[in-house]
Amino acid sequence: MSAPILRSLAQLRAATRPWQLAGETIGVVPTMGALHDGHLSLVAAAKAACSRVIVTIFVNPRQFSSPEDLASYPRTETADAAKLARFGVDALYVPDGAQMYPEGFATTVTVSGLTEVLDGIHRPGHFEGVATVVAKLFTQTSATDAFFGEKDFQQLQVVRRMARDLDIPITVHGCPTIREIDGLAMSSRNLLLSDRARTMAPMLPEQMQAMAQVAATGGDIKAAQARAITRLEQAGFTSVDYLEMRANDDLTLLDAPTRPARLFGAAWLAGVRLIDNIAVEA
16 A cells, blocks of 8 residues: 655644654654665565654755756656555655755754765765754654664764764664675665666675675785775776775774774766675674
8 A cells, every 4th residue: 555645744743643642653764765675675674663654755955965966866756655555654755855944944963073084075065964854854753763774884873873962762773785686785876877887886895895805804904905996997987985994883994803894985987976885704
């Protein structure tokens, strides 16, 4: 059964108030649409954990660094609603820009530290946009639980810190990255790859796995990084923004997995920026 599509905050609060009064748990899955199996795994996790589930779709202009990137982002609301029908979610919240950022909107949420590395360097203002919109969605939906994919691990840690620091009463769950059969992490941006680029894209997780194996066995991580970058560029990637091993909790740069760590990668292929991360075993 298709979920009701709510487009205003008034509609959303009218829907959630009875759930709150009944003491039901409310799970929220924030998305920008163009749903794939990675998103749907978050919906399934929310359905398993919560009495009610809201999926949000909002292509947030404040987390894009260029108008071209915002304009090219896939928008597939009808197809998204069809994909969600089998899950029996309770509401699909699809606000527009004026609903989320009305005239005179003047507040930005900034999370220090976690946003000053990795994508925070290469996408200025991105995490301010993420933190601001997610804070709004948490309060708008009155959710008790939120579900995010570990594919965007830096974003997950930023959201967790934001919710803690602002005393938002919500549990933020991280869910495993879902991959295509060839290892490429599922992403809405994969739709933008040409057929030829799509066949080359799995080189990113392949090289990251090789680099992680070196790190896990005590090898030279910097030499492995140089090899991985060279192989990606030889395969057709136009540039590599970063390939770095960092601590899970505070994203400190590491030369060895002396504490729980992940390898983070971002690279450009045929005009599309791909990101990924994988755990590094100590």
